[in-house]
Amino acid sequence: xxxxxxxxxxxxxxxxxxxxxxxxxxxxxxxxxxxxxxxxxxxxxxxxxxxxxxxxxxxxxxxxxxxxxxxxxxxxxxxxxxxxxxxxxxxxxxxxxxxxxxxxxxxxxxxxxxxxxxxxxxxxxxxxxxxxxxxxxxxxxxxxxxxxxxxxxxxxxxxxxxxxxxxxxxxxxxxxxxxxxxxxxxxxxxxxxxxxxxxxxxxxxxxxxxxxxxxxxxxxxxxxxxxxxxxxxxxxxxxxxxxxxxxxxxxxxxxxxxxxxxx
Amino acid sequence: xxxxxxxxxxxxxxxxxxxxxxxxxxxxxxxxxxxxxxxxxxxxxxxxxxxxxxxxxxxxxxxxxxxxxxxxxxxxxxxxxxxxxxxxxxxxxxxxxxxxxxxxxxxxxxxxxxxxxxxxxxxxxxxxxxxxxxxxxxxxxxxxxxxxxxxxxxxxxxxxxxxxxxxxxxxxxxxxxxxxxxxxxxxxxxxxxxxxxxxxxxxxxxxxxxxxxxxxxxxxxxxxxxxxxxxxxxxxxxxxxxxxxxxxxxxxxxxxxxxxxxxxxxxxxxxxxxxxxxxxxxxxxxxxxxxxxxxxxxxxxxxxxxxxxxxxxxxxxxxxxxxxxx
Numbered sequence: 190x191x192x193x194x195x196x197x198x199x200x201x202x203x204x205x206x207x208x209x210x211x212x213x214x215x216x217x218x219x220x221x222x223x224x225x226x227x228x229x230x231x232x233x234x235x236x237x238x239x240x241x242x243x244x245x246x247x248x249x250x251x252x253x254x255x256x257x258x259x260x261x262x263x264x265x266x267x268x269x270x271x272x273x274x275x276x277x278x279x280x281x282x283x284x285x286x287x288x289x290x291x292x293x294x295x296x297x298x299x300x301x302x303x304x305x306x307x308x309x310x311x312x313x314x315x316x317x318x319x320x321x322x323x324x325x326x327x328x329x330x331x332x333x334x335x336x337x338x339x340x341x342x343x344x345x346x347x348x349x350x351x352x353x354x355x356x357x358x359x360x361x362x363x364x365x366x367x368x369x370x371x372x373x374x375x376x377x378x379x380x381x382x383x384x385x386x387x388x389x390x391x392x393x394x395x396x397x398x399x400x401x402x403x404x405x406x407x408x409x410x411x412x413x414x415x416x417x418x419x420x421x422x423x424x425x426x427x428x429x430x431x432x433x434x435x436x437x438x439x440x441x442x443x444x445x446x447x448x449x450x451x452x
Numbered sequence: 453x454x455x456x457x458x459x460x461x462x463x464x465x466x467x468x469x470x471x472x473x474x475x476x477x478x479x480x481x482x483x484x485x486x487x488x489x490x491x492x493x494x495x496x497x498x499x500x501x502x503x504x505x506x507x508x509x510x511x512x513x514x515x516x517x518x519x520x521x522x523x524x525x526x527x528x529x530x531x532x533x534x535x536x537x538x539x540x541x542x543x544x545x546x547x548x549x550x551x552x553x554x555x556x557x558x559x560x561x562x563x564x565x566x567x568x569x570x571x572x573x574x575x576x577x578x579x580x581x582x583x584x585x586x587x588x589x590x591x592x593x594x595x596x597x598x599x600x601x602x603x604x605x606x607x608x609x610x611x612x613x614x615x616x617x618x619x620x621x622x623x624x625x626x627x628x629x630x631x632x633x634x635x636x637x638x639x640x641x642x643x644x645x646x647x648x649x650x651x652x653x654x655x656x657x658x659x660x661x662x663x664x665x666x667x668x669x670x671x672x673x674x675x676x677x678x679x680x681x682x683x684x685x686x687x688x689x690x691x692x693x694x695x696x697x698x699x700x701x702x703x704x705x706x707x708x709x710x711x712x713x714x715x716x717x718x719x720x721x722x723x724x725x726x727x728x729x730x731x732x733x734x735x736x737x738x739x740x741x742x743x744x745x746x747x748x749x750x751x752x753x754x755x756x757x758x759x760x761x762x763x764x765x766x767x768x769x770x771x772x773x774x775x776x777x778x
Binding site: 195196198200203235236238240242244246248249250251252254255327328329330331333334336347349350352354365367427429432436440 | 471472473474475476477478479575576582584585586587642644645668670672673688690691692693695697698702703704706708715716717718719720722725727728729750751753754755757758760761
């Protein structure tokens with residue numbers, strides 16, 4: 190087995206796994222956290238997609254230290270991947286968020302361009318978008334900003350050429366195969382297509398190994414979420430008092446998007 | 453203790469930053485110049501990460517109770533009752549003293565450390581303001597009262613002595629200002645993972661020309677302006693972790709230099725990263741000023757960081773051998 194750790198800068202060491210091994214990342218993260226703490230390295234371990242990164246408080250100041258840390262990360266990765274057990278649990282409790290979306294308007298200045306690039310009508314675009322199996326891969330960028338994967342290939346878009354100076358909180362945006370809700374006002378380079386105007390969440394058991402488990406949700410659950418979302422305007426995407434998980438979304442959560450005009 | 457009388461610019465409470473919350477999208481924030489910040493806190497007998505004032509522009513403060521302070525930022529203009537005071541000296545302010553802190557052509561973000569540290573409620577383990585998310589203490593406005601906490605030790609650096617605080621003009625090794633009337637701050641950088649995908653001519657351009665910090669910049673990122681790079685060869689990428697000092701390149705070819713409030717992740721290609729040893733120098737940049745990047749090899753990066761670590765240790769030794777009761 191061959192894995193290769195790479196120094197991205199003097200404070201960041203990363204390793205990328207293949208798609209098949211990505212489910213082991215959470216375990217690798219725990220192992221790396223123990224390693225960093227045990228060695229007194231002063232590092233945070235971050236997951237982004239299929240990549241794990243160690244972010245150090247101080248810049249590396251020794252060539253031998255660079256090599257040693259990279260080798261340690263590769264060794265830990267191989268140990269975790271070698272210990273991979275078959276027969277993973279595929280049925281468990283999952284959090285499902287329901288987001289009511291208002292497409293276009295003040296929050297979606299890129300909506301006309303997005304439609305014209307796709308060649309679809311607004312209703313076809315929304316139908317195609319809302320069919321996706323959306324799941325939070327990881328949090329990053331800004332407090333509470335969830336990278337939600339599942340945008341159909343036909344709707345994916347590159348980031349904008351120049352990031353906007355300001356994007357409003359609650360904005361729904363797309364970049365590549367991800368979408369996200371901006372949790373606070375910030376510069377942003379994604380394509381802005383609308384606004385989340387309502388939110389509801391529930392916990393429910395289902396088999397996550399299905400291609401799109403969201404399609405198997407009982408209609409009664411969806412109706413209940415929709416009712417709650419209609420009554421929950423201006424969701425708080427990040428609340429520092431909500432410890433230990435101040436963000437509304439967490440990695441692994443599932444998302445349902447629905448058009449507010451048909452609710 | 454200290455009350456803000458007038459505020460013309462951006463005034464923040466900052467400390468060593470917020471760690472452990474990147475997985476929730478929360479960046480570190482904190483003072484840009486962690487070098488001077490750390491030295492001044494030690495001189496005042498504070499914890500290493502005690503909160504301080506970080507100011508861009510001109511601020512007037514009035515003292516309402518005696519307090520020890522230190523101007524951490526070299527080349528900033530600070531007066532007490534209209535008399536200039538040096539950086540690197542422990543000052544005792546008396547009731548009624550008026551302090552004016554002003555950014556200069558050289559020093560942009562000015563750090564004023566206070567004995568005991570600025571007292572305010574920590575949020576997620578830090579007293580640093582993070583403007584985009586609103587985490588941490590509010591922006592400093594007229595009428596804001598700054599209270600001090602408890603110092604860690606009873607002694608301070610001898611008030612009769614002055615520490616030569618870190619200077620961006622190169623006395624700390626490597627980076628320099630050049631260009632006379634239109635100075636250019638030179639920062640040493642490691643080479644980013646996507647740099648090699650730029651044509652060689654564009655790589656040369658990135659490192660040869662001076663980049664001006666555009667006006668639509670903030671503490672999250674400084675947008676850089678000069679002749680745009682041809683970025684058509686750079687890839688569309690999945691998002692990845694980013695840190696202060698990273699140089700991102702959007703398709704426009706005009707790089708963005710990430711600052712202290714940088715987002716946790718980003719998706720634009722990474723052309724380089726300011727080395728840890730030079731990160732503190734970012735405090736000497738602000739919109740309108742110019743910057744140049746000097747690429748280093750891995751070995752040079754390690755050497756720069758090792759020298760930087762020794763400089764910090766040297767300051768600490770000097771301070772510790774000249775402590776007096778206050």
